[in-house]
Amino acid sequence: MHKPVPSNSLKAACSTCNLRKLCLPVNLSNIEMARLDALITRKGVYRHGSILYRSGDKFQALYAIRTGFFKTQILNEDGREQVTGFQMAGEIIGMDGISNDVHTCDAVALEDSEVCEIPFSRLEDLGRELPPLQRHLHRILSREIVRDQNIMLLLGSMRAEERLAAFLINLSQRFAVRGYSPTSFQLRMTRQEIGSYLGLKLETVSRALSQLQESKLITVRNRSLEILCLSGLQACMGKRTR
Amino acid sequence: MHKPVPSNSLKAACSTCNLRKLCLPVNLSNIEMARLDALITRKGVYRHGSILYRSGDKFQALYAIRTGFFKTQILNEDGREQVTGFQMAGEIIGMDGISNDVHTCDAVALEDSEVCEIPFSRLEDLGRELPPLQRHLHRILSREIVRDQNIMLLLGSMRAEERLAAFLINLSQRFAVRGYSPTSFQLRMTRQEIGSYLGLKLETVSRALSQLQESKLITVRNRSLEILCLSGLQACMGKRTR
DNA sequence: TTTTAAACTTGATATATGTCAAAATTAGCA
């Protein structure tokens, strides 16, 4: 269960990938795009539960998620665990590893998933020749910083129900960008994983979901979630008691 | 009080700066180093309370702190505030701005401070010519990601006293690296600011400090802090009830 | 299909931290 399924690695083709605008929205000529394609390898399927990389692994590549859903998590020395993010198709993971050439978190597939591997030092090389590519890499890294700081805000100042609302709104927006329904989707993670991400216990997550449902803002049955009133959710996120 | 003191901008000289090993520990030849020096401008003194940049400002440069102490904070639409970091000499701030060419947080001097301004697009240009410089920029960006994710762990899973212990240990280590005493230093920020950073109310910060003092792990009197037992603090950080 | 384990919900209760308030200390300003 915890091994990626071995499979033939294929050359990926960003040039024809429909996620390109999300993943690497860079204006490159055909020739330049071909050079990018040449770097990138499409990896085999990572089955639900399998690990893309783990904390301590040597860092060599970033990964673009082609299909599926991942979580990243860090573990304390004392066994404490924190989910640091949920990543979906078109998003790039592995950037934590750049700083010391070692991954500092685990990346785990939450459903059967495919990724494109982008060897980092070759990406750096190409970035030196293609300024728009270099610029885009910097934006991706910075975007991750901004994202993390917004989670710090959430963890540091929001109450349970607000955290849930913020979480659901964020998922909704990301599904929307990908052409999926922003109001009706499946949660790919357990209550426990949501709780870890939001700094809450799973029981609190469950209760907060029930409350949001009680308030007619969402319908939730198991992993199926429907947003009934987005503006209501946004208002809920804005409440501050703390 | 909220304006930087205007002053002559001087060419900075990384080549002779004693913070270089912290700030830009890159192996460059003299000629290469001169090119880096050419980018960087030393800005006038930012007085205590003045703002280096604020959320919404156009992003144009990174800043290396030469002397002094800053905090960065983000503000919600609904006025909620979160301190996202405290930065000291040799550290680089402003990286949040890369993603959309706009700063997403405020940077405020907590004491009279000097910074070196590093125009970002020129840094990118030079990075394309000097691979070690490019690599270092990537490491700095990634280090910020790792740092933020560790704060997420702290905010998501630690109790008040543990958060304080982790915070003090972190400060201690950073002072040590700079050649200052790791066991005796001044806090540059208020209890309220510490609380915002750690997701606690100022009263809770005050109480937690008192408890740590009660346990003979630290002595704290106002902003003066002494660590009496580092290993005890580390143990305290490791306790997990949650 | 049946069996078994995992995930989820809900209730009762405990506890850590927040809130409110007052007093003490410190720092900035005239």
Add this chain to the structure above:
DNA sequence: TGCTAATTTTGACATATATCAAGTTTAAAA
């Protein structure tokens, strides 16, 4: 130097979330 405002500490009490527990539902395995 004295005055005023800001910061800090500490106490009493409130409350959000954690903890413990039981029962239910769902998903995985045989």
